[in-house]
Amino acid sequence: MAKFYLVLTLFGILLPYGAFIPWLIAHGFAVDLLVHEAMINPISIFAWLDVLVSAITLLGFITVDGYRHQVKYRYFALLGTLFVGVSFGLPLYLYLKEKQYQKMQIQT
Structure with a gap:
């Protein structure tokens, strides 16, 4: 599973x-244009709100589960979620947790 999560x-x-x-190359860092284009119609608003709720949920999960299982480097998954998104933070966290689990299996 570790390789799957890493991919x-x-x-x-x-x-x-x-x-x-x-988009960034074409428009530069135009935050107002970015927000306007991201919220241009109801379906894009739906998608962004879905991502927002997912990201908040993931941040809470990584914080609690990572502390509970003492997942090393979990803060990278938190930062990855904040700076890239759920599509990066979730598989990164699962990768880190899987690698830790594999290491524990070898030790026992």
């Missing part, structure tokens, strides 16, 4: 930024 982590950063970087 998804890579996709989770490459795909969103693959779409965002061309």
